[in-house]
Amino acid sequence: MAKIIIDNKEYESDESKNLLEACLSLGLDLPYFCWHPELDSIGACRQCAVIKYKDEDDTKGKLVMACLEPVTDKVRISLEVDEAKQFRADNIEALMINHPHDCPVCDEGGECHLQDMTVMSGHNYRRYRFKKRTHTNQYLGPFINHEMNRCIQCYRCVRFYKDYAGGKDLDVFGAHDDIYFGRHEPGTLENEFSGNLVEICPTGVFTDKTLKKHYTRKWDLTNAPSVCHNCGLGCNIIASERYGGIRRILSRYNGDVNGYFLCDRGRFGYEYVNSKKRIQFPFKKQNNSLVQIEKKQAIQEIRKVAEGKKLIGIGSPKASLESNFLLRQWVGAKNFYAGIPETEGKLIQKVIEIVKSGKVNVPSLNEVKSYDAVFILGEDVTNTAPMLALNLRQAVRNTPKEQAAGLNIPVWNDAAVREVVQGNTGPFYIAAAQATKLDEVATQTYRAHPDDVARLGQAVAHAINPELPETDCSKEAGKLAESIAGALLDAKKPLIVAGTSLYSRAIIEAAANIAFALKEKEKDAGLFYVAPEVNSVGLFLISDKFLDQAFENVNQNDDAVLIVLENDLYRRTDKNSVDNFLQDYNDIIVLAYLENATTQHATYVLPAGTFAEADGTVINNEGRAQRFYQVHVPENDVESSWKWLQEIMPVGTAESTIHFENIVYNLVKTFPDLEGIQSVAPPADYRKGTQKIPREPHRYTGRTAMHTNINVSEPKPPEDTDSALSFTMEGYSGIPTAAITPFYWSPGWNSAQAINKYQIEVGGELHGGNSGVRLFDKKNSNIGYFKNITKTFSPQKGEWYALPLYHIFGSDELSAQSPAVNERLPKPYIALNNSDAWEAGVKEGDLLGIVLQGETLKLPVKLNTGLTKGTIGLPKGLKETVGTRFPFWITFKKIKDE
Template identity: 40%
Template sequence: MSDTPKLRIDGREVTFRPGVDLLTACIEAGVMVPHFCWHGALGSVGACRLCAVTVTENGRDRIEMSCMTPATDGMEIKLRDPESEDFRARVIEWLMVNHPHDCAVCEAGGACHLQDMTVATGHHARRARFPKRTHRNQDLGPLLTHEMNRCIACYRCTRFYRGYAGGRDLDVFGAHDNVYFGRAEDGVLESPFAGNLAEVCPTGVFNDKGWSKGYARPWDMMHSPSVCNGCSVGCNLTISERHGRIRRVENRYHGAINGFFLCDRGRFGPLWVESDARLATPLIRGAEVTPNAALAAAREVIAQGAIGIASPRASLEANYALRRLVGAERFFAGVPDAEAAQDAAIVAALASHPIASLKDIETADAALVLGEDLTGHAPRAALALRQTTRAAERALAAEKGVPHWLDNAVRVAGEGRRAAVTLVTPLADALDGVAARALRRDADAVAAFGRAVAAALRGEAAQDDARAVAAELAAAEAPVVIAGAGLGVAGTVEAAAEVVAALPKARLALFPAEANSLGLALMGVAGGLEAAAQARGARPVIALETDLEGTPLAAAQVVALEALATATTAGAQVALPVASFAEAAGTFVNHEGRAQRAFAARPDGPPAAWRVLSALGGLWDADARVDDVLARLAEDLPVLAGAAEAAPGSGTKPCAARAPRRYSGRTADDLAGRVPEGMPPVDPDGGLSWSMEGAQGAAVDPARSSGPAEDGLHSPSAACLAQAYVGGPLKGGDPGVRVIRPGMELARTPDAPAHPAEGLRVIPLHDPFAAHPSDRAGAPLAERAGRPVMRLHPEDAAALGLSEGALATVAGARLPVVCDAGLPRGHVGLPAALSRRVPARIDAAHITPEDVQ
């Protein structure tokens, strides 16, 4: 075999990567072989038989399923051979025998892989005249619809849900041509990744239920690239808008981060922007006023010498504007002092060690997780770690000669082996079932275990389980060590870094609490909420997207800039509505230090927070753009200079269109009996037009979730055409620029506060469906979010005079008590958001029992 293997496709010679299947080789060469069951992340199973091609060998032709055939050097195939064309046409016809042909009323119409492949194979006439097989649909909960009559039995849904995401409540029932994909009985799909079925399914069996109720055709929506702010991972999104309303959120492929999939919090969480919980109008002491009156009142308050409370969920631009307005010495983080110190420690650790992206985690062969509940805290990272656990079975299958792309065969040949993934957590974890080792340690002992592993790697004395973990990590070719802010415990970050320092091949993945925690830490803060309370004196407070309820600053004179109505906006001296992350352009720095740009998803949203702050203090000209703000940021804070390159030239002339070629809004949108014409709105902060004019069909179009809408391909299954290779980076490079670099000069860091030694140790309880109040404000996730509770060991509950189901008040929140014998003694589990408003340890004085009638 030559160094660069080649094959011929319909007479054209192309190169391909060694070790791939023939279908992948064709797609990477730009030839879309019709297919259904194959998926870029799920591999090959040969279920649909649509990818047939003619292979010529020794002068003889034979039909092969390209997804099940290895690509070999010198191979010659014919896609346009009459025999294979006829075979594919017959496959489509039998797959369509029982399909309802209901494209006109199907939500997937216009972005449907079944439509694309049916057209591609030339099938256009129905010959069947007998009654069609029909199924009863199920109620699968608030997130997805279910229309089984559209199913073509490709098995993608169960392969993703069960094999990739680890769900167990969706399965296939029946046999032959009467199979059923659903639950054993009606009920909510339990997996926090179930929403991906709407994109994994090549037909319209599963669809976004909220979008189905407020439906707009895919080609009649504006599609804007954005970045999720549900956690620190920074998954890339496409947010679709129609008539000023955000209708749907889809995955936007990023090779190093989210790949093909999102968690449900990322997919449905942004829809809270359409809820009634929005702060819709400016307020002065709770009364609605005009914007000008509110700005004037806010200026009067700020003139008294305000301090600024920044938000780790707000963009770099908004936080920087606040910093300029109040001054660096009065610029504080809207998080506890301990979290601010921990974020600074994460930056320092990442600047000194190799950083692991989610792609690195997926391809790792061993992992140590210190204290993180990834499924609740950073769900997409948990999905990546599930793929890590399969490394041992993939290695064993490779030893037996099974290609990595034969997914089912790999699972059989791998004999169920699990990679050396060790979880060290105080509570049972959703990943326990797939990890090789799940160790329970109380909250303060997690970091100690990490240090013991590091000691064992250095050849020092350590306990047996630490030595065993050290040996597994040392034997691995690509180990990762994972920690972060999920446990709220000081020391885990430093312990994880210590382990990586002792492992030459290891990478470090650290997950802070919020979408822009690291961006705020790089900016430098004078401390957290406790430090702000001490430094405030009698000064008023400017709170940027931070609810101060239950904090030492709650009684201050507050100017609140918020997108969501909160207790703080209700009691503020002045409350000013600002755009949510989905409505304004902004830059966010994710867990790996990658600065990424999000763009406004609708043209008529509230003003961006940085523009409101500029109006309060005259920071920039009225026509300043995001690029102008970032240019000033780079001058003042060189450590963040790279953020300006996250989307270079975004404020120049439109380079891409938000609307696809088929967009009919300008010509078919009847408003008050007339067809409007004229210039579309102008977006000063993004090189994307609010129309169908602009660059179309580029190799990488950031306004499209599925890559190029070319060659008649419009579904998410076309995403592979935009990739340099299947599952790899985008052809133009993955978005974003890493701003954390080795040897960088770090901003000043606040000191970590001392924790009290007595009381119950607080453990944050993370909900994969609700990390923030905004998640519960949106209709889709409000139904999926778990009930906030307080967890106690039964003996600790008895000592406090509490029993199962009793109500208790902690920091103003009324919570039912759950007695959990799996919780370590001396600990109390509180909802993650609430745990940030109480000390690291609390005692009976913090817990008020209530009588239950």
């Protein structure tokens, strides 16, 4: 720790920081634009000027940019001295010269970093009377709105988009004061992290287009701390509501999970919540169609239907632990099925087994950035766990960055570090079934059938630990395995990434073997598994039965009632078996968010709450339990599934009346392993002082007018008995503990940058600790090596091995139903190996006919996807391929052009 003297007051600060970070960490208000805790300093905006003095006697000092000055012991600076203040005021006046008179119609207004900094710097009167520079805008796709006039040339956007996220299609053009940030031509921003430009841009150049369509100011939003439900990583989000609709998603900082950022699926895939297809009231099947009924009637009838009958429950990886558990308690453990087919479920169980063993470190998502060698097995992370891809891109730079450290360049000096690093990357190996987006930063890639990917993994493990069984692979692969093993052993922190997406148990085992072997070599190895859905891990911690078993057992219980929880079975497995299964039940109760194929077969449909209307706990891929909170109380009958289950349970059942926390308590009693979930969130009776934490900012408007179109007498605001949050603006107005922070705001800091005030030090932990509890940090079993080695894949003549190809937009069921994401869905296709295509005589775009689930599909051919010979790829989860159980063998037929 170094002593620094700011305005004649002594403070302590970390020497690895720059002065701007130090000032902000100390809670001092120093304006800045181009600096960002993740992007570090380049000194482009000149806003954080301070006066630095040589020593005590120096009265003049010199003007320096705080973001480019290191913290050194006894450094003496002044923020408040007139020269510094005047410089900052003049600088912002210059930045504002061409800034348009747009604030009233600008979506950034009210949460604009430029507004905040202008006020902070004291520039309040426009002296410049001449004409303003203008720019034309570009269409940037369905996510981002472009308004170039507002730009202040801080370069944050390109630094994030190009340098940080690896985007190719956003750049800076022009010269002097004509500088333009945009694409080379109007078009959709292709990078998966483009949404972060909304938060990165200090003003309104890049704004959220989905928010624009139903615009609401930040101060009018009812917010809740939530967890993204669109993949298995469990990134933290702030979900915001106004007038009964979810208006936008912002990243909620969590130093252990997503850090500052979010992927576009997470940010823009929320609108299904407001969908017209949303089930808002209970429905009952009458004359083969669903008819809306009263809630009371639904509850009474369902109770009558279920009375005394055997109940079968199907859980869901999209539903919270509490909902799944309550269903399990009601129907009985032996009648509760996980709602996932065996092929996938077994893999998740395997992942849990390995992660739970605690044999190697399972890093958190954010920790991934600190690894210096990476080996990915089989996973296309950009599409299956996008935020992981973003963090891996940072990990790639760790080895070359050491060079900069050798040159005495501080790590935060971004421009200098990049100058040293150039395009160099650290050891980064990808073995996958097809080309992936991360290939561009990979040291070497290996494309093979999943079985061969696993074999390569086993070969690497063997190369690290020769005691492990040897794999006979091609010379080329053998050499690659050697070099991967070498690189991993050379690294300080090697990381192995694998997942369930290729439905290959061998890959999961091979990844574990490598990590175990590295661990034995005393390496600080990390093992990161990607889980498919938000609560996949949680679901298999409380159930061990698969959907297939439910299907098999069907005939034995003739007069049973089926309860399906937040799960569209037609997406899980093929149509025929689901049809057969559902046919055997007279009474099917479905709790669902949206109309889907399963609800069509239900006798009763109940409106289940999505993350926006429900409370619950989910467990992500690393075994981190996180709580998500209800955002608002809707005016329809939508509520948490566990509440619905409590209501339709027979009267007098112990579980039917208990409080949320008692459900968690019972859950922990049944599954002692999950003990940690009790401390995921402060209890419902937690108060800051005597107050609850308000979901609405204290400037929330329209309270006395928003409901008056219905009745001039204002209704009583809803109460939240399930958490320490309140649904109103009344309550504690300071900084609450991280797990229940519904939004970021601090006096003078209205933008998302107010997060600085919520962190103990900039970029560090939040006050009260990052939220979420890791359940598997205890080492509890000694798991051995996996010694089975799969056979190598051999292509079949006239038959192809179909593999799922994932898409960030489309493979996920719910986000794909959001209008903005829907615009980005890929067209269905069939991906072919180039030489296979040549042999079959098909070209890119030719139509091929395949038979999927008894239906013939005509799909255009897509080449150059890096698939190996003998495999084809089909997009996972699109309407055309939904319910297909990968992998399988398939033939195709060329369709002649008419």
